[in-house]
Amino acid sequence: MSELYDRLREAIQDERPVALATVIEGHNAGAKLVVEPDGDVIGTLGHPELDRIVSRDAVGELAAGRTGVRHYGAEGQARETDVSVFIESFSPPPIMIVFGAVDFTAALVRAGKLLGFNVIVADARSVFATVKRFPMADRVMVAWPDEVFDHYGDRLGPHDAVCILTHDPKFDVPAVRRAVATDVGYIGVMGSRRTHATRLDRLHEVGVDQKGIDRLMAPIGLDIGSRTPEETAISVCAEIIANRTGHAAPSLRDSEGPIHRPPAEG
Amino acid sequence: MKEILADLDAWRAEGRQVALARVVNVEGSGPRDPGAAMAVSDNGDVIGSVSGGCVEGAVVGEALDILETGERRMVSFGYSDDEAFAVGLTCGGTIHLFIEPLDW
Incomplete structure (x- = not known):
């Protein structure tokens, strides 16, 4: 049950960059992905294509050190707003x-x-x-x-x-x-x-x-x-x-x- | 959330039920950026913060309710809300929080 949390915590403690993506509005609120910069991902937001697109975006947000909300269609489409995802970047300390x-x-x-x-x-x-x-x-x-x-x-x-x-x-x-x-x-x-x-x-x-x-x-x-x-x-x-x-x-x-x-x- | 990880670990080890509140969006002037987090345990203990102390009291109430019902949700606080007269941000902005049980 705590696999996502444990993976996130380990990365933060080891001072490795990691992103946490959480559906905050739309279908499957609370669903999560833990994304590492090499594209290593655990969890699911409920649709494989949404997972793929959000993982890609999370890697980008992580590289830029940004944290914020992005919107997608239910299957990860751009310019749609069915699903709001909070992507939180955890960077190693400066x-x-x-x-x-x-x-x-x-x-x-x-x-x-x-x-x-x-x-x-x-x-x-x-x-x-x-x-x-x-x-x-x-x-x-x-x-x-x-x-x-x-x-x-x-x-x-x-x-x-x-x-x-x-x-x-x-x-x-x-x-x-x-x-x-x-x-x-x-x-x-x-x-x-x-x-x-x-x-x-x-x-x-x-x-x-x-x-x-x-x-x-x-x-x-x-x-x-x-x-x-x-x-x-x-x-x-x-x-x-x-x-x-x-x-x-x-x-x-x-x-x-x-x-x-x-x-x-x- | 980094700052509260050690305390979260301790709570989890003790088997406490925990609600996690995270700032996901800030409009106008807000005291803390997205990512600021606080957590509330089932006996009302609090770690972390999501504002300069303006809304934490109200967040505890929401968090305890969410622990009871298990329903994660968005909660907003701002000057423009009706609720702002009771609990608002002195800095005039609006903050949007996502509050959920730490069951993941």
Whole structure:
């Protein structure tokens, strides 16, 4: 009886993408399909052709990360509305990779977890990149950026984030170079405006083009006057949200002057 | 629904009857997106949420009724409904829920 639920739960727990299609109006309300991206399907909505069409649509919705209601004829016909099907996409948690095991990292890991990210901390220095320092991280890697991107690069998409906090050119130049070669939705790079200006020269030297440079949110974060690691983590996470939703927010990249200026009077 | 899976598992292990309410559609300004879910057990315990707290009370009533009758159905809450004066969304939108027994 609970085969559908069990299959759904297993996929979600294993962090595999899965869609649940439920008839919510029309014949067979409550009938369900559990659909995996490879087209593996269990359940039925009551008609084989409807099952086939809805499964196909569910795979598409899953790929796009969409959840919503679609309408069909009783046998899956388009432009008919006999049957309403709620297709719910369950995607694995988005990934946040934080480069640099620095003061700001622990707070950003916590804020990233709050937003539901699968958070990976990476630093080449084994003394700093420890589970003990970042107990909330899903993974702590003692690694150079190349190794991290060899492992995660292909998986990164519009909902994922790369935050480069090292402000050490040895580390952040290769991290940026590899990050802009992925489809990751957000790339934030920490450092003062002056640091970033010299960083840009190095990035040009290693072949990062203007299109890549334009993707960088640097200095990282929204211009909300944050100072502490925790406040900075909030400003970075808020920028990640604004970046994903396309809403206007006061990014430091788009303003001028000191990042840490005295509070406004009044 | 992800957030309530662990609790759902526990309820199922205890053999509780459970009704699942999911937001399937939102018109206008709604507090939670499609996919937001809450569940109600046969003794009235609640996990999850489908709005900012505006309609949860009414959903519990519907869910307990559905557990009794076994009839899954769509339930809508919105400012334009008559019922909105009793339980509506403060944000002015309309949400459509599908509520059903978790018997699958």
